[in-house]
Amino acid sequence: MRTVLDFTPLYRSSVGFDRMLDLLDNASRVASVDNWPPYDIAKIGDADYRITMAVAGFAQDELTVTQEGNNLLVGGAKTGDDSGEYLHRGIAGRTFQRRFELADHVKVVDANLTNGLLTIDLKREIPEEMKPRQIEIGQASSPAQVSQIDQGQKAA
Structure with missing residues (x-):
């Protein structure tokens, strides 16, 4: 339902x-x-994240990591020739494409493949113009000056 x-x-x-x-x-x-390949998403700092995917059997040149705007695409395709006869085949080697939707200002920092685990490090980098800033409060002009300006505008 x-x-x-x-x-x-x-x-x-x-x-x-x-x-x-x-x-x-x-x-x-x-x-x-589709829950293959299995993956973890971890928050490792205030603005740092890590995606770890289990991609056993895939070589570095058989994997792609692409960021297109706010989408992170991770794909894998076996290129090797598989001519063996299997009695049992339990290691998945099928082509995959996993899509992650990233928040605004999240960028891929690094990607590494070690021991069958693809690790993708992400960082949220908020641009300087979007960070909070202190606004200086000025002193207002006297009411007499304000009324003179208003009268000048009405006369024009």
Whole structure:
């Protein structure tokens, strides 16, 4: 059973959250969940994150990590020739593409493959112009000066 959420009332009382509400709506529409390859997402600092994917059997040149805007795409495709006869095949080597939706200002810092684990380090870097800043409060002019300016504008 799927629950349908209606975010319409939130659009009336919020400004600038439309992207987040669209993401929630899209996430609820996911038809099937593919859980391969398995992965972990960890927060390792105030603005640092790490995605670790188990990609056993894939070589470094068979994996791709691409950031397109706010999307992180991780793909893998086996290039080797597989001509052996298997009695049992339990190690998955199928092609995959995993998509992660990144928040604004999150960038890929590094990606490493060690012992079958692909580690992708991410960092949120808020631009200087978006960080909080102190606004200096000036002294207001006297009411007499304000009224003179208002009268001058009315006369023109």
